[in-house]
Amino acid sequence: MVTILDVARLAGVSKATVSRALNGKVFVREEVKARIFQAIADTGYRPNQLARNLANNKTNSIGLVITNGLYNGPFFASMIYHAATSSESFSRQLVLADGKHSAQEERDAINLLLSLRCEGIMIYPKYLSVDELDEIIDHNTTPIVVINRELPRHRSQCVFVDHQQNCETMMAHLLAQGHRRIAFVAGSEGSPTGESRFAGYCHALRKAGIEPDPQLHVRGSWSIDSGYQAAQQLLARNVPFTCILAANDDMAIGVAKACQEAGLRLPQDVSLAGFDDSVIGQYYNPSLTTIHVPMDEMIRNAVGMLLQPDAQTLNAHQGELVCRESVASAKKAR
Amino acid sequence: MVTILDVARLAGVSKATVSRALNGKVFVREEVKARIFQAIADTGYRPNQLARNLANNKTNSIGLVITNGLYNGPFFASMIYHAATSSESFSRQLVLADGKHSAQEERDAINLLLSLRCEGIMIYPKYLSVDELDEIIDHNTTPIVVINRELPRHRSQCVFVDHQQNCETMMAHLLAQGHRRIAFVAGSEGSPTGESRFAGYCHALRKAGIEPDPQLHVRGSWSIDSGYQAAQQLLARNVPFTCILAANDDMAIGVAKACQEAGLRLPQDVSLAGFDDSVIGQYYNPSLTTIHVPMDEMIRNAVGMLLQPDAQTLNAHQGELVCRESVASAKKAR
Missing domain, CATH: 3.40.50.2300 (Response regulator)
Known part of the structure; x- marks a missing residue:
């Protein structure tokens, strides 16, 4: 496995310089940077994202929790699709975790995503109650937005329809x-x-x-x-x-x-x-x-709430009647 | 935010003892452990999973990469469902990452999951070629299984149908x-x-x-x-x-x-x-x-390949004709 030392050797700099170039926090000369990035490309070095996240306390990912019992149908397929494309439009990566079959497992999935240092987390809850969701939001500094529940105590952290x-x-x-x-x-x-x-x-x-x-x-x-x-x-x-x-x-x-x-x-x-x-x-x-x-608009607004918490974002969304072929005038009851 | 120090104070032990109890590697007396876990429950302390993963070099999660252009339909909904339930049957958590729109982004998604220390990674590739997939498998020690491609060089790391x-x-x-x-x-x-x-x-x-x-x-x-x-x-x-x-x-x-x-x-x-x-x-x-x-059988076998690499697992799966109402005998061409 390629290490940072291999990169440093090839670029002719110290490990610390490679690290500084990668973190982008401290000034590194452009010419040195170019050499380092060339060495990274040549060696195929993959920075340890986990350690990086731990150090920077952030990632470029957004978490989504949905319980797997709901995955298997076109409606949630569409939701996961919108969540991925909305995250991407904000230059973020969507990471989906499974809420499984209980409020505790939904909590575990949120905690997993929190511990992976997602920048924000969306949950479409199946088991957690509004009170429990309120409590989870209260106890976390990472933004959490709840999809499909009205949270009177956290109006700027939920999207829903009536x-x-x-x-x-x-x-x-x-x-x-x-x-x-x-x-x-x-x-x-x-x-x-x-x-x-x-x-x-x-x-x-x-x-x-x-x-x-x-x-x-x-x-x-x-x-x-x-x-x-x-x-x-x-x-x-x-x-x-x-x-x-x-x-x-x-x-x-x-x-x-x-x-x-x-x-x-x-x-x-x-x-x-x-x-x-x-x-x-x-x-x-x-x-x-x-x-x-x-759903597309709701998810886009949910991602917006996570990443731009000061922006005014719509949380109560409107459903709309779509009339198609399956309904006709009543004749007589069978 | 609750820290390990709060837990240690409440349990009347040192930070190092809490840490030892959590890692489970070194002996801690049962009576002390009980006090620590009670303190964790009372304080609501959440161990830093990211740091833990980094230290232990493992998680209980399995990664799946699919490009988001494929999410939005019943077929992939069903695949993600089977991946989540199969992971769960092995007591693992499924983490889905988005392969977006290019071979490079599929690589990035694999690397993200690798850096999160997933125990194994499945990819349903859309852009990466068989050669590139071979190379990725060669260069990683974490098990990677490819869904829907035959890899002649890595027969025990792919599931496919003809x-x-x-x-x-x-x-x-x-x-x-x-x-x-x-x-x-x-x-x-x-x-x-x-x-x-x-x-x-x-x-x-x-x-x-x-x-x-x-x-x-x-x-x-x-x-x-x-x-x-x-x-x-x-x-x-x-x-x-x-x-x-x-x-x-x-x-x-x-x-x-x-x-x-x-x-x-x-x-x-x-x-x-x-x-x-x-x-x-x-x-x-x-x-x-x-x-x-x-798909259910293929995904179950893929998860098996990741977690029990020494077991003999079927990689070439058989499709089956299902005759229903939409095909009738030909009469004459329109």
Whole structure:
């Protein structure tokens, strides 16, 4: 392995001079610097970044924590993509760490990234509560921004959308199409996103004078497959409905498959809608009515909050109704 | 910020004793250890992992390099998911770094992970050549495993499938269905995976006595949207075909959209197939005929190669034809 001594020898300078040139903190003559960088190129020397980070107390990387149970779908693929490209636009490297399956493991992942001296850390929490996130932010000097949670105590360190309001917007559209028997495929139990969307569903129904029917309520766990299974449960109940609203696009795609297998045409026999505006919904057949969540903008703002904490950055983002082929006017309930 | 000194004071021991207890290398009495760990819990002290890694020259993490241009789709989402769960099954943490847009940036990402003292590194290369990968493996003592490239010089440090052979298997199936005018939507120019698949397409046609028609050849860049645009180009040429083979499932889904917009029914008017067996193809309408690439098994073996280099691990993996609804017998060419 090539060491700094090999570089120093080839450049004809001391180890300390190589080190000074690399750290860029102390003046080194241009001509000497050129010789040193040539020697680095010639020897293939790789400075010990870990030691450098420790000494400088910084890196050029931004950490992101997401629990691996969420990786496997187009929505989070898109989020990781936006996080990487936004980091790159700030000349930073994205480093993703896995939050695994518990609040403690989400903490561990944050701590790993902190100990690697990431300049800032974003977390899309699944298990950590708002109180715990507040406490983590309070106890760290490294900037931490939370994606998809409103933190009233740390308004400049979170980006979020109002999922309940977005769901009410969607429901207003479905009700306006004449749907009264609207089934709901909920996300994982205990998910704040899922609960907000379900609250929006119930609230919109009651505002329209309709009492939510527990027979029309099934639960998935966000994945395509879980949506498929939830729709099969719903269909087995033999209760009438004209529309299914799934709490995300991935589950809506699973729902579509179960409906098609049951001989139901979309949207002629049953309407279908989702949330997130994931790219697959746009290309699905029929294309999916959904709520666009401005993930690219949210992530760009989150990276901005980390690196330019004094800039005024938007934290409350707006979702937007996207009407496509999967929703038609209600005819009569099956 | 809490320091080791705070822990030492609270536990009534010296800094050196706390350090010894944390490193676990030197004997510390159980009763003293208990007091130290209680003090760590009480103070919220976080040991400096970076310094620890530097001292121990190891972490419990596995690095993965993928270029961010590939993140944004269901196939790589699934790969990152398998990498995280496989790492976790070996009690390791996955750390993903971005290979960005060039061989140099893929190198930089490997070097970043090496300098963070990852125990092993996996790379799914987009820009680095086999020669460059060989050289990187030669010059590093940390185990490096390459995903999706055959490295004849480093057979125990790569996992791959024979894309040309898989494409010939797919073509044999399409030809057996009576298709003669089969269009091909290629992947990005210069991609070894894409070129192998295209070679398989040409070879299979010639074996069947059919000369590949350049009019039936269009190029995408792996994404859903690029498949959609490529199919629009193909349709604009007004040349007859009965089947479209896309070099991956994501592009096939874009192709399906373009066909549907042009009023073509799948598979009645045109058959369609892809590669990868991504989850979305299974749920698409019609469900997609494809080649299953055993990514979960490949990634599990790659992690095994990193952590148990002496174990015999399979590197050449087999793809498998998956027949679904999107391919029907050829009737007559449009």
